[in-house]
Amino acid sequence: MNYLLRGIGVLAAVGTISLLAFSLPSGEAHGDGGGDALPRLTHKAWQQECASCHIAYAPAFLPKASWRRVMGGLGQHFGEDASLDPATQADILRFLEINAADAGNSRIGRKVMQRMDAQDAPLRITESRWFVRKHDEVPRATWSRKSVGSAANCAACHRQAEQGVFDDDSVSIPK
Ligand code: HEC
Ligand code: HEC
Structure with a gap:
């Protein structure tokens, strides 16, 4: 015993x-959720206001300066009016800045920054050098397929994009 x-x-x-x-x-x-998976983040206003027209793009895909531009121009947001009351706007911007690519708290953010010049502040993730390079095997014509629409429609190919999962296993380009 x-x-x-x-x-x-x-x-x-x-x-x-x-x-x-x-x-x-x-x-x-x-x-970081392993590999290129993203940290799982929750923020009420962000999830409520930034996930109705597209997925809530992870803050780690763009640097702070980009988020300031995006949040400063919501009245004319890619052809849409996505404006918010000032308090909500400030609240979301704070969250985006704290978790931005150059905030230093995510692996994917470091990768994005490795390919970005210090003064760069693209309005689009899909215009960043990191994104273009990650997708250089996707044929140009694929982006404009009806089933995809645009490169910004991550979830068309990344079936678990909403959960922050972008690994090779969950990618499938629709016909
Ligand atoms: C009323 C609809 C709407 C709302 C609400 C909205 N967006 Fe957008 N957003 C769009 C459209 C339309 C595009 C362009 C999509 C495309 O090019 O296919 C876009 C694109 C973007 C892009 C660039 C995507 C790329 O190409 O890399 C970012 C970043 C972005 N939105 C952030 C936000 C944030 C942050 C919020 C919340 C504050 C928000 N959006 C709320 C409609 C919206
Ligand atoms: C037309 C389909 C398509 C769209 C739309 C798309 N991607 Fe991709 N993505 C791919 C393919 C294909 C790969 C390469 C997978 C591989 O490495 O084998 C990839 C790779 C990636 C990777 C790297 C994954 C890894 O493990 O290395 C990330 C991160 C990523 N995409 C994010 C995004 C984001 C964010 C968006 C939207 C702003 C997006 N993608 C839109 C097809 C797409």
Whole structure:
């Protein structure tokens, strides 16, 4: 009995140590969701106001300066009026800035910034050098297919885009 208990104690200790050993190195990957998956973020106003016409584009896809431009021009937002009351606008901008590509808290953001000049502030994710390069294997004509519409329609090909998953396994270009 004593043996058995001690055995379990040792097993439990070993288990805890190996769990630690496994979880420590993957700590960063975990925060980023692994690979190119994005950190899962929740922000009420952002999800309410920025996900009605398209997916709520992850803040880590653009630098702060881009988000300031986007949020400063909501009255004429890609041909739409997406304006908000000043308090909501400021609240969403703060959230976007805290999690932007150059905020330094996501792996994907670092990748986006590696390909961006310091003074660059594109209005579109799809115009960033990072995006263009990631998609250089997608034929030009594919973007304008009816089933896709535009490069901004991430979810047409990334079936789990809304969950922040963009890995190779979940990509499928519609006919
Ligand atoms: C009334 C509809 C509408 C709302 C609300 C809206 N957008 Fe958009 N947004 C659009 C349209 C239309 C486009 C252009 C899509 C395209 O090119 O196919 C766009 C494009 C974008 C793009 C560029 C996508 C690219 O090409 O990389 C960003 C970034 C963006 N929106 C951010 C936001 C944010 C942030 C909010 C919330 C504050 C928001 N949008 C709310 C309609 C909207
Ligand atoms: C026409 C289909 C299509 C659209 C639309 C599209 N993508 Fe992609 N995307 C792809 C393909 C194909 C790949 C390459 C997958 C691979 O690496 O094998 C890719 C790769 C990626 C990757 C890299 C994944 C990895 O594991 O390396 C990211 C991140 C990504 N896309 C984000 C986006 C975002 C954000 C949008 C919308 C603004 C978008 N994509 C729109 C087809 C698309």
